[in-house]
Structures are given as structure tokens and as C-alpha cells.
Amino acid sequence: MKQFDKSVGVSSSANGEAFEVETRVKSNDEVNGEYRLLILDAPQKVLDCQPGQFFHLLCPVTSQNAPYLRRPMSIYGFYPEKSELHFLYKVTGEGTRALAELLPGDTFNVLGPLGKGYSIRDDWQQLLLVARGVGLATLAPLAQEAQRRGRKLTAICSARSPEVLMSVELFREMGAEVITVTDAEGSSGMENIKAIIQDKIGAGEVDALYTCGSNRMLTLLQEIGAEHGIPGEIALEQQMACGLGMCQCCVRSFRRNNQIVHERVCREGPVFDMQEAMGW
Amino acid sequence: MVDLTTKLGTITLKNPIMPASGTFSEDLAGVIDMNALGAHVTKTITYEKRGGNPTPRVCEVRGSMLNSIGIPSKGINHFIQNVVPYYRDYDVPLVVSISAHNADDFARICEAITVPGVDAIEINISCPNIEDNGKAFAMRPSSTQQVMTKLRGASDLPLWAKLSPNTGETVEVALAAQEAGADALVVSNTLLSMAIDIQSRKPKLGNLMGGLSGPSLKPISLRMAYQCAKVVDIPVIGCGGISTVEDVVEYLIAGASAVQVGTATFINPTAMPNIISGLEAYMTKHGIADLSELIGSVRDDDAADAVVFMETAP
Numbered sequence: 111m112k113q114f115d116k117s118v119g120v121s122s123s124a125n126g127e128a129f130e131v132e133t134r135v136k137s138n139d140e141v142n143g144e145y146r147l148l149i150l151d152a153p154q155k156v157l158d159c160q161p162g163q164f165f166h167l168l169c170p171v172t173s174q175n176a177p178y179l180r181r182p183m184s185i186y187g188f189y190p191e192k193s194e195l196h197f198l199y200k201v202t203g204e205g206t207r208a209l210a211e212l213l214p215g216d217t218f219n220v221l222g223p224l225g226k227g228y229s230i231r232d233d234w235q236q237l238l239l240v241a242r243g244v245g246l247a248t249l250a251p252l253a254q255e256a257q258r259r260g261r262k263l264t265a266i267c268s269a270r271s272p273e274v275l276m277s278v279e280l281f282r283e284m285g286a287e288v289i290t291v292t293d294a295e296g297s298s299g300m301e302n303i304k305a306i307i308q309d310k311i312g313a314g315e316v317d318a319l320y321t322c323g324s325n326r327m328l329t330l331l332q333e334i335g336a337e338h339g340i341p342g343e344i345a346l347e348q349q350m351a352c353g354l355g356m357c358q359c360c361v362r363s364f365r366r367n368n369q370i371v372h373e374r375v376c377r378e379g380p381v382f383d384m385q386e387a388m389g390w
Numbered sequence: 391m392v393d394l395t396t397k398l399g400t401i402t403l404k405n406p407i408m409p410a411s412g413t414f415s416e417d418l419a420g421v422i423d424m425n426a427l428g429a430h431v432t433k434t435i436t437y438e439k440r441g442g443n444p445t446p447r448v449c450e451v452r453g454s455m456l457n458s459i460g461i462p463s464k465g466i467n468h469f470i471q472n473v474v475p476y477y478r479d480y481d482v483p484l485v486v487s488i489s490a491h492n493a494d495d496f497a498r499i500c501e502a503i504t505v506p507g508v509d510a511i512e513i514n515i516s517c518p519n520i521e522d523n524g525k526a527f528a529m530r531p532s533s534t535q536q537v538m539t540k541l542r543g544a545s546d547l548p549l550w551a552k553l554s555p556n557t558g559e560t561v562e563v564a565l566a567a568q569e570a571g572a573d574a575l576v577v578s579n580t581l582l583s584m585a586i587d588i589q590s591r592k593p594k595l596g597n598l599m600g601g602l603s604g605p606s607l608k609p610i611s612l613r614m615a616y617q618c619a620k621v622v623d624i625p626v627i628g629c630g631g632i633s634t635v636e637d638v639v640e641y642l643i644a645g646a647s648a649v650q651v652g653t654a655t656f657i658n659p660t661a662m663p664n665i666i667s668g669l670e671a672y673m674t675k676h677g678i679a680d681l682s683e684l685i686g687s688v689r690d691d692d693a694a695d696a697v698v699f700m701e702t703a704p
């Protein structure tokens with residue numbers, strides 16, 4: 111029988127899937143007005159991740175904020191060589207406000223890596239992703255993996271104004287062709303994004319589509335995917351309690367073989383087949 | 391060496407810590423050593439396949455949570471073919487939680503789930519009884535007695551009745567369950583609650599209301615465990631708000647012979663193994679050799695008997 115590791119106060123996994131571990135905050139700085147980048151010093155065992163996977167974060171209880179449940183957060187970057195785990199987050203409520211209070215040197219409990227990430231099939235040589243806002247966080251590791259596997263990547267980055275277009279540099283560094291669209295310039299409408307994607311498809315430059323989060327983007331990419339017979343994947347969000355598949359609170363509906371099935375975003379997802387996902 | 395074993399009727403557990411139904415599944419094996427637990431308790435199942443409630447199914451309240459998961463169930467055949475065999479690989483008793491909307495359906499699933507590999511059946515009588523105006527069986531002694539009597543005739547396995555805090559008759563319900571042949575009481579399920587988003591003025595749960603669990607439930611279910619242990623001869627299993635070794639010790643002192651840990655596992659998936667090793671350390675430190683030195687050791691001699699039967703605040 112495997113022995114429980116008493117020395118660190120947390121146990122290691124019985125069969126090596128996910129771990130509840132204490133990490134140390136290296137930095138937690140504002141990236142621009144809306145987003146913060148949290149960099150953790152994390153043990154090696156949690157740094158074997160797939161793009162699209164997430165961690166379940168135990169946000170601290172502070173004098174101002176007392177979150178109770180964990181908060182799910184996509185892996186923005188994982189760097190085993192530096193022992194670093196990165197999250198890019200938007201402060202929206204009590205949990206993320208508490209997260210913003212973390213200071214360098216603080217210990218921080220995380221659970222992960224969790225869920226099923228994006229896949230890049232062998233015949234998907236040319237990838238196209240559409241990311242908006244904090245969705246960049248979810249898709250950045252996919253860009254890195256695409257580069258590692260020598261796939262061509264086009265990244266359409268959408269934001270409110272050019273000032274808040276993040277990660278453009280990051281995607282460029284990973285060898286992606288970056289196309290930016292913004293509300294301020296009036297270029298982020300669904301019709302324009304559709305035209306851009308169809309141009310790329312017309313030029314024979316798209317084997318697979320990827321996105322995350324938004325209902326409108328799901329509808330658009332489903333339509334384009336169905337019309338041109340291009341497969342795709344989407345990372346979905348849903349409120350979570352356990353993050354491990356135990357409580358059944360994070361289900362969403364999917365269309366499969368002419369039936370509606372319910373799957374857990376934390377376990378069967380968060381990444382799902384684009385055509386099977388249903389709008390909400 | 392301290393002795394962590396505890397006896398629940400004919401079943402001996404290697405330690406008194408087990409998961410609460412609905413907060414545990416095979417998925418936890420990815421994070422903890424499942425062999426460390428005193429028992430495995432599965433999510434409530436129904437005979438037929440059924441869907442769950444609308445989302446959002448959970449929300450948090452100050453230091454605790456509400457849920458309206460309901461009982462999504464893949465049905466009993468799926469459970470017997472896939473879930474029961476999974477747990478056979480562990481040297482840990484398997485407790486299966488069942489529910490139904492009337493006594494006959496309850497008896498049917500109770501009989502069907504009496505299969506090799508299952509060591510005890512937990513009866514979730516917090517489900518609304520459609521023959522009793524939708525009131526949960528466990529709200530009243532009469533409906534508790536009626537359904538437990540039916541179930542007693544349907545299986546030879548130990549039957550654990552899981553009580554509800556949504557009653558003004560805790561003691562009477564506990565006695566009715568014992569009278570009808572229950573082998574143990576699990577005390578308790580969640581407390582019916584509500585939360586509203588003041589911005590949108592919408593209830594925070596898709597199902598409008600749901601069950602409170604976590605630390606704020608503890609004083610209530612601890613009180614119930616105490617009341618039950620006072621009046622019944624069968625073992626009481628404490629459940630509600632346990633997240634630390636001290637919580638466990640408190641339940642044992644109140645009269646519980648074992649405990650279930652629920653919501654705490656969502657916050658710290660390693661909570662149960664941590665509590666088990668912590669309990670051992672606690673007993674060693676305090677020179678307690680055996681759990682029986684703790685169980686029911688509450689010093690309440692000076693209080694009037696009537697207090698035990700108090701159901702509402704003075």
C-alpha cells in the first residue's frame with residue numbers, strides 16, 4: 111500500500127494524475143488595466159501539462175475577501191525547466207480579487223493539472239485560433255505546442271481596443287501569424303472575423319479551428335466548420351466545485367449521434383469537439 | 391500504537407473516516423490513495439436512468455456552499471456492471487447510497503443492489519416521497535418507519551438510514567429508523583437553503599433552493615448526531631461540516647462511531663488522508679489508545695434530560 115506523505119502536509123497522487131500542492135508566488139503583476147499575470151514556483155510533478163488543461167486554485171482568504179470554493183484557471187504557461195507555472199486572469203469577483211492580493215513569497219495551494227486539453231491531430235498541419243480577452247490565456251500553450259510540433263499557426267486576437275491586445279508578442283514569438291481585430295477599430299465584428307477566416311480557408315491554409323469561452327464565437331466557428339468540413343475544438347467554462355469529476359455540478363450539453371448528452375467540463379473537458387458543443 | 395478501528399454493527403472499519411455520498415467518486419483515485427479510507431460511499435443512485443437539475447448547480451455562501459445537483463443517475467445496471475467491480479480492487483468496504491420516490495421503488499433498488507462487492511446500503515431518505523405530498527421520507531417518523539420496514543424485508547445487507555436536518559422530529563425519526571431495523575444512522579444530509587444574487591435578483595441556484603453543506607452546517611448536524619446517539623442503540627455516523635481532526639474528535643465525543651467527510655474534499659482533495667494521519671497523531675499526543683475512549687464521552691451529566699429533546703432554540 112502506498113504511504114501517505116506526511117512531511118509536506120499534502121499527499122502525492124496514488125496513480126500520478128493530479129496533485130494538490132503548495133507553490134510559492136514569484137510575482138503577481140498587472141499586465142494592463144484589466145489582467146494580471148501570476149507566476150508560481152511549482153514542483154516538477156505538476157508541470158507535465160497539456161495545452162487547454164487547467165488548475166483549480168485555492169484563492170487565499172484575506173481581510174477583504176473570503177472565497178470558499180476553488181476557482182478554475184487555464185494554464186497560461188508551464189515551464190518545467192524554470193519550475194514555473196503561469197496564470198493570466200481577470201479580476202471579476204471575490205475569488206480573483208483575493209488572488210490579486212497574493213504577494214511574492216506567499217505560499218499558494220493549487221490542484222492540477224486537470225481535464226483534457228486540446229488535441230493536434232497528425233493531419234492538422236495548419237491551425238487557426240480565435241482568441242478574445244482572457245481566452246488568450248487558454249490558447250497560448252496551444253500556440254507553443256504547435257510551434258514545438260512544427261505546425262503553422264494563424265492567431266486571430268480580438269479585444270476592445272488596441273491597448274488591451276495582449277499576447278500578440280507572445281503569439282508572434284511562437285511563430286504565429288497574428289491578425290488583430292478590435293472593437294475600437296470596428297474590426298472585431300463576427301462578419302469581419304468570418305471574412306478573415308474564409309479568406310484563409312479559400313487559400314487552403316486551415317486544417318483545424320480552435321477557440322474558447324464565447325458563445326458567439328462557437329456559433330460562428332461551428333457554421334464555418336460545417337460549411338467547409340473543417341474540424342475544431344473549443345474550451346468551455348462552467349462553474350465548478352470539485353474540479354475532479356466527483357460532484358456533477360459542471361455539466362454542459364452536447365450533441366452526439368443525434369442525442370443530447372451531458373458531460374462534465376472538468377473531466378471530459380474543458381476542451382470539446384466544436385460541432386458537438388451546444389450554445390448556451 | 392493507537393487503534394483507529396471502529397465497529398459499525400457487523401462491519402469493522404480500519405479507521406472512522408469515509409466520504410459523504412455525492413462528494414466522492416472513482417475520480418479521486420487520481421489524487422489520493424483510496425485504500426487509506428475507512429469505507430467508500432458512492433453517490434446516490436436510482437433504479438432508472440435520470441438527469442439532474444438545471445445549472446448553476448452550486449454556489450458559495452460565507453465559508454460554505456449550496457448545491458442542487460439532484461440525483462443524475464445512469465441507472466442500476468450501469469452501476470452494477472461498472473462501478474461495483476471498480477471498487478472490488480480495494481480492501482475497503484463499499485457502501486452504496488440509494489434513493490427512490492416511493493417505498494416500492496425503494497425496495498426494488500434495495501433488493502437489486504444486494505450483490506457481491508456491496509458491504510452496506512445507505513438509504514438516502516432525504517428524497518421527496520411522492521406519496522407524502524413531496525415531503526422527504528426523513529422529515530417524519532411515520533414515513534421513515536414505513537420505508538425502512540419495506541427495505542428491511544428487501545435485503546440482508548446492513549442498512550444505514552441517512553437522516554435529514556429538515557425536520558423538527560430528529561429523535562422520533564431516529565427511533566423510527568431503528569425500530570424498523572436500520573443498522574446505523576448517518577447524521578446528516580444537507581439543510582434546505584437559498585441564496586439570491588442581489589444584482590440580477592435571481593436565485594443563485596438553477597433549482598432556486600438547495601442544500602447547505604460545509605463548516606456552517608456542523609453545529610446543526612453535530613447537535614443531531616448527539617441527540618440520535620443519546621436515544622438509539624445502533625451506531626451513529628456523523629456527517630456535516632467536517633474538515634479538521636478537531637471536527638472529527640468533536641463528533642466522536644458527541645457519540646458518533648465514525649464520520650463522513652463531504653464538502654471539505656472539494657476544498658482539499660487530500661482532506662481525508664490528512665485527517666486520518668492527523669487523528670492518529672492527535673490520539674498519540676493525548677494518550678488515547680482506542681477510539682472507544684472518545685466515542686460518546688461528552689460530559690453532559692449536569693444538563694437536564696429535557697435539553698436533549700429540545701428541537702428549537704429557547
Ligand SMILES: Cc1cc2nc3c(=O)[nH]c(=O)nc-3n(C[C@H](O)[C@H](O)[C@H](O)COP(=O)(O)OP(=O)(O)OC[C@H]3O[C@@H](n4cnc5c(N)ncnc54)[C@H](O)[C@@H]3O)c2cc1C
Pocket residue numbers: 164177179180181182183184185198199200201202203204205206207244247248346347348349350380450
Ligand atoms: C476551465 C476554466 C478555465 C478558466 N480560465 C481562466 C483564465 O485563464 N483566466 C481567467 O481570468 N478566467 C478563467 N476562467 C474563469 C474563472 O474561473 C472565473 O473568472 C473565476 O472563477 C471567477 O471567480 P470570482 O470569485 O472572481 O468571481 P465570482 O463571479 O464572484 O464567482 C462566483 C462563483 O462563480 C464561479 N464563476 C464565475 N465566473 C465563472 C466562469 N467564467 N467560469 C467558471 N466559473 C465561474 C466562481 O468560480 C465562483 O464559484 C476559467 C474558467 C474555467 C471553467
Ligand SMILES: Cc1cc2nc3c(=O)[nH]c(=O)nc-3n(C[C@H](O)[C@H](O)[C@H](O)COP(=O)(O)O)c2cc1C
Pocket residue numbers: 351357410411412413433434457459460461487514552578579580602603604605607629630631632650651652653654
Ligand atoms: C455536491 C453535493 C452532492 C451531494 N449528493 C448527495 C447524494 O447524492 N446523496 C446524499 O445522501 N447526500 C448527498 N450530499 C450530501 C453529503 O453527503 C453530506 O451529507 C453533506 O454535504 C454534509 O456534509 P459536508 O458538510 O461534509 O459536506 C451531497 C452534498 C454535496 C455538497
Ligand code: FES
Pocket residue numbers: 349350351352353354355356357358359360361374375376377
Ligand atoms: S466540478 Fe465537480 S464534477 Fe466537475
